[in-house]
Amino acid sequence: MKPLVEINPTRLTGKQYWRSLDQAAATPEFQEWVTSEFPEGYATVDGTNRRTLLKLMGASFGLAGLTACRRPVEKILPFSRASEGYIHGQPLHYASVATFNGTAAGVIVTTIEGRPIKIEGNPKHPYSLGATNAHLQASLLSLYDPDRAKEVQHKGARSSWDEFAAWAKAEFDVTKQGDGSGLRIVSERNASPTLASVRTDLSKRFPKALWVEYESVNLDAARAGAALATGQSVEPHFVFDKADVVFSLDCDFLGLDSASILPVKQFSKRRRVEQPGDKMNRLYVAEANYSLTGAMADHRLRVKVGDAGALALELAKELNVSGKELKVLGNAADKTGKFVTELAKDLAEHKGKSIVVAGPRQPAAVHALVFAINATLGNIGQTVAFTKPPSELTNSLEQVKQLVADLDAGKVKTLVLLGGNPVYTMPTDLNFGAAVKKAAASVALTEEENETWLASEWRLPMAHALECWGDARALDGTASIQQPMIEPLYGGRSVLEVAALVAGREPATGYGLVNAFWTAQWPAAEREKRWKASLFDGIVAEAKAAAVSVPVDAKKALAAAAGRIEPARAGLEAAFYPSHSAYDGRFANNAWMQEAPDPMTKVVWDNVALISKTTAGKLGLRDGDLVSLSKGQQKIDVPVMVQPGHADDSISLFLGYGRAACGRVGQGVGHRVEGLRTTDHFFLVSQVDLKKTGETYQIVTTQEHHRMEGRPIVREASSEEYQKEPAAIKEMAESPKGLTLFPFHDYSKGYQWGMSIDLSACIGCNACLVACQSENNIAVVGKDQVRRGREMHWIRLDRYYTGSDEEAQVVTQPMACQQCENAPCESVCPVAATSHSPEGLNDMAYNRCVGTRYCLNNCPYKVRRFNFLAWNKDVPEVRKLVFNPDVTVRMRGVMEKCTYCVQRIERGKIAANADGRRLLREGEVVSACQQVCPADAIVFGNINDPQSRVSKLKKQARDYELLGELNIRPRTTYLARLRNPNPALEPAAEKENP
Amino acid sequence: MADLAIDHDFELSPPLVQGGMTYADVSEKVSAITENKPPKQWYYAIAVTSLMTLMLFGCLTYLVTTGIGVWGNNNPVGWGWDITNFVWWIGIGHAGTLISAILFLFRQKWRTSINRAAEAMTLFAVASAGIYPLFHTGRPWRAIYWLFPLPNSYLHLWQNFRSPLMWDVFAVSTYATVSALFWFTGLIPDLATLRDRATNRIRKLVFGLLSLGWRGSASQWRHYELAYLILAGLSTPLVLSVHSIVSFDFATAVLPGWHTTIFPPYFVAGAIFSGFAMVVTLMTVARWVYNLENLITIKHLENMCKVILATGSIVGFAYATEFFIAWYSGNPYERFAFMNRAFGPYCWAYWTMITCNVVVPQLFWFSKFRTTPALMFILAIFINIGMWFERFVIIASSLHRDFLPASWGYFTPTWVDICTFAGTIGMFLTLFLLFLRFLPAIAMSEIKGVLYQQNQQQKGAHE
Secondary structure: OOOOOOOOOOOOOOOOOOOOHHHHHOOHHHHHHHHOOOOOOOOOOOOOOHHHHHHHHHHHHHHHHHHHHOOOOOOOOOOOOOOOOOOOOOOEEEEEEEEEOOEEEEEEEEEEOOEEEEEEEOOOOOOOOOOOOHHHHHHHHHHOOOOEOOOOEEOOEEOOHHHHHHHHHHHOOHHHHOOOOOEEEEEOOOOOHHHHHHHHHHHHHOOOOEEEEOOOOOOOHHHHHHHHHHOOOOEEEEOHHHOOEEEEEOOOOOOOOOOOOHHHHHHHHHHOOOOOOOOOOEEEEEEOOOOHHHHHOOEEEEOOHHHHHHHHHHHHHHOOOOOOOOOOOOOOHHHHHHHHHHHHHHHHHOOOOEEEEEOOOOOHHHHHHHHHHHHHOOOEOOOEEEEOOOOOOOOHHHHHHHHHHHHHOOOOOEEEEEOOOHHHHOOHHHOHHHHHHHOOEEEEEEOEOOHHHHHOOEEEEEOOOOOOOEEEEOOOOOEEEEOOOOOOOOOOEOHHHHHHHHHOOOOOOHHHHHHHHHHOOOOHHHHHHHHHHHHHHOOOOOOOOOEOOOOOOHHHHHHHHHOOOOOOOOOOEEEEEOEOOOEOOOOOOOHHHHHOOOOOOOEOOOOOEEEOHHHHHHHOOOOOEEEEEEEOOEEEEEEEEEOOOOOOOEEEEEOOOOOOOOOOOOOOOOOOOHHHOOOOOOOEEOOOEEEEEEEEOOOOEOOOOOOOOOOOOOOEEEHHHHHHOHHHOHHHOOOOOOOOOOOOOOOOOOOOEEEEEEOOOOOOOOHHHHHHHHHOOOOOOOHHHHHOOOOOOOOEEEEEEEOOOOOOEEEEEEEOOOOOOOOHHHHHOOOOOEEEOOOOOEEEOOOOOOOOOHHHHHOOOOOOEEOOOOOOOOOOHHHHHHOOOOOOOOOOOOEEOOOOOHHHHHHHHHHHHHOOOOOOOOOOOOOHHHHHOOOOOEEEEEOOOOOOHHHHHHOOOOEEOOOHHHOOOOOEEEEOEEEOOOOOOOOOOOOOOO | OOOOOOOHHHHOOOOOOOOOOOHHHHHHHHHHHHHOOOOHHHHHHHHHHHHHHHHHHHHHHHHHHHOHHHOOOOOOOOOOHHHHHHHHHHHHHHHHHHHHHHHHHOOOHHHHHOHHHHHHHHHHHHHHHHHHHHHOOOOHHHHHHHOOOOOOOOOOOOOOOOOHHHHHHHHHHHHHHHHHHHHHHHHHHHHHHHHHHOOOHHHHHHHHHHOOOOOOOHHHHHHHHHHHHHHHHHHHHHHHHHHHHHHHHHHOOOOOOOOOOOHHHHHHHHHHHHHHHHHHHHHHHHHHHOOOOOOOOHHHHHHHHHHHHHHHHHHHHHHHHHHHHHHHHOOHHHHHHHHHHHHOOOHHHHHHHHHHHHHHHHHHHOHHHHHOHHHHHHHHHHHHHHHHHHHHHHHHHHHHOOOOHHHOOOOOOOHHHHHHHHHHHHHHHHHHHHHHHHOOOOOHHHHHHHHHHHHHHHHHHHO
């Protein structure tokens, strides 16, 4: 029977996510059932008797109101034999791996009732060590994005995977493609060994086919530089925990210039001082924009991105690496000169224990020079190591140029775009969107219906990393297998599976491919065991890629580099940086990322062009002025914002905004700066033209005031001062233990929870902010509500500037509910909705709260969050799947705040109870913020146990209570920020404006 | 009641009841207002205020169905216009109780022509104020019964009696109850007068019921006087305690700018200050429209202006004390809070407050301002504006910049804030207009008591 209305089981929106297990399994019976207008069970009227007919008509009229009662036939699977290890309501944790910009980081995913709800780091994985970053945390939300691509489309009309497979079989056949000279494949950077094997198959089948790897955020420069310096293809590693002195040249290695969080882990280890005698490392940074790394610097020099190479040459000269004489413009020459001199001295004094690292915006020549410097300093093999690269390095920009040239010339028969969003991110002079249409046939596999999706003929929904099989190698070669946690919600497939279709591999299933690849490496007897072990551990146990001992010929490197390094020059430059929120645009539709404030500017739901105060004054610009930046044919409009500590004559632009084809969250948010990016000016646009448009634009930030106003909020000292006088930190403000008006609680027994936050380690990366949001079902309120001051983050990162506006220093302080023992919020709640638990927590009873907001007013830290409106009212059903069932989703009108992850504490206690009524062990219960922090800055635990880490940290002399003078006795205390300035250099910032 | 007036000459010169009125004249004058058709100004006025009241209900409905987010409140300013308006209204109410109760205990005869209207004003002000504690909550459908110690299924789930908001609940409900009882008790003889004069059956029935069978016998008068005295005695401490409790909402908090012991006397003085200003506002208009100049004489108005001057000076002194103590304390947060008030983003509110509360009432030193109704009406409006700004400055400027600069913000009202507030003014005026229309606006029986004494004195003077 031809259905009047076709219901496509794969296109599901709104309330009915999936109707039954049958549907999820997409059985043929179900397909037939759902497409037929009247499912089985209806009665045909075949009697000719008038009476019967009238009887039936009357009955059906009477039953007309019961149409809602018709229930679909469901097959229920009762747990007469339960799934192994599954207890309904208990979370299960699976190990997997996340690939980000070609690098793998192991993760452990918490799933409940068959769906993932939280991502954590895998302690066993060398590039995670238990931590993750903000983007990884937010990627969970992308899984449940209601705007994901949901169906296969062909030329704009609904199609199916079967149809695509049939087409692909014919298209990717030798008869059609020949030697593959008309076949082009574009993908993101990938470190998957299975995919590499599929690529090998593909290149065997179509020898002339070209596979291009392209990333908007290009981190290849270091490898390219290493290749120049060593003459071989190697992967450089910087071992930050072995270094006493680190010099970062335009490299935000603690932030997004690293593809993993390993540098943060390593660096923070040497940053933390636990005993007054501990030796801190020292960080010098030379950069344009104020990065997270710059915020940790003991000495920071403001240098334009384009001038960094010249600075490197200066340093090389100073270190006697036989450099050429070149002028360095920009900051006062004497300041730069002194900086370089002292830096060189310091580096030289720590031979073999120092690191010089350059950032991805610098050309390969500068990196080669930097390796030469490292070689001179004896760092190679100590703090700078090389290994075999996990995948082959290609010059993606060259390849992309060639690809578009081929497209424009009509040479491309079939173009396959696997993942990413190249139409949005490709350099604008290539006009990739139009070029795609010039291919005879195009295929795009994307997660959302983005710009690339719309440009292509075949549109394939991509499976999220949590939905499909795969694998990845970390930078040091450690392999991990990626396993799915949930069936693809919308029937998407992975890059691996589609690549297999193109390569003609059978069967083209993720599981089949990955399993076949790995089990083939192992002896038959061990296959099952090793497969299971790899999945369980999250890493494939195999011989690690050995360190490659490759000498760096400094002179050769220098010669290769020197001719290609630009001299420092005047003029306005514009540099491109990945956004801490959208990254390169992939998170534009991710509400958690859009609302996560940029760590430095605290801007939300937007990107801005950052300039220094001096430059703003020179050009007559103020915050919010909309300006036009142009170079040649390219032009973009973007609002400016003054950034203290920014280099003069340099503009920082952030990628990933102004998306034209995005979901409801990211559509039109921000300003597209990719329009200024060309293949020649991919990282940096020198001599850019700036014109004021005369318009203003409202920028929304979560923090409006940036100075501490002389208050001892973030207490700082140099490590020298601290060693001389450890007590000085506590003496910066009084912290009297006065009387309390109401009887005090007895805290001597049982668990007493406390937290210590090390301000020397915290880099302000937002990982804790997003992890907390993920764990505690924190709502997103949108740009307008943030403008009104109603953001809901339970933990926020307060960022203060010290020193002058030009040469500012930055301190960051994570701030969440301090769980005060003498809480000012508790006494003022009229309905006793917030009260103290016997374990020292300030409990919040959502169902008792009537919302008078007196507790919010009385909290001196202002960490309480009120649901001013019904934030969760119109949440799509699929988006609700991300909620953690252990945590109440709050309704409007109630107050909420950090609970020290009380749900985790309770789960821990229940588990310990079930496990023989024992006490909780140290580290058994970790708060979400503690678990995710890559710098290990947050430590939570039982302060009643003198052996716990948190108790030991609190005993340090630099431990202090924030606002202790109010006698509120917070359970969260801070470890003062220590810096390690070089006594020979001037104090890092004039302390005129504290 | 013995004649305990201390200085007859002073008190009754110029006479409190002028124009040679007799008892009958008093009854006629006051009752006629309720018996005749109201003047056309009344119709215009109530049309406008009724619309405003409807606007209030609309805004409250919008608020309850959508959430507190329709107002301008945010983090860190959890309280904005809501609590400002609450305190403003409650403060206004205090004048009525002071006139009714305290002036009664002090045997100030001049209170008799204004006490009825002033007490009515108190009740309506408390009604307007009472909207806010309920509706400013995020879940008013819960707050309405969870804030009261009612039996519940948990058996031991009580309120938190340590919270000043809880004290507010008791203070304001006590205040409303006692004020209502006091007002009604005082009304009984006058309602009986209206009953006796009524010709219409319905009027007779209604006022008959309301006057509770008042016959005017000696024993009834004795009971009446005693009840009145007791209620006055109960209400007197309320004048001081209710606004002190309200001030505890702020004084017990840790916030700089709030956490100060000066608040109870400062708030009480301010309440009396603004309340008297509101009484002046209402009385100058009412006496002009209803031709009550002989009963509410210039002397009455002048006395009220003197109270305004006195309390205004106390308030001004309190401002200076706050500033001094902020400096003297050496507490950097406290010092900053006050410098921020005067020179920060809310300085415009602060200087409005200073002008209206400190400068304006000083004009009452000049007798021209004390004795010209038109001028005192204008000054009273300014004073009420100033007192509104005082509460706004205390709330918004202290909250928006407190301990941690990273949490600093700013509060801007939305149209819902403004319309809700205007709506409460509308409701207040509607109730007051209805009061003028249907109930005796002046305490006839008490005026007659004064008239008697006045006549005695004049007789004595002639003899």
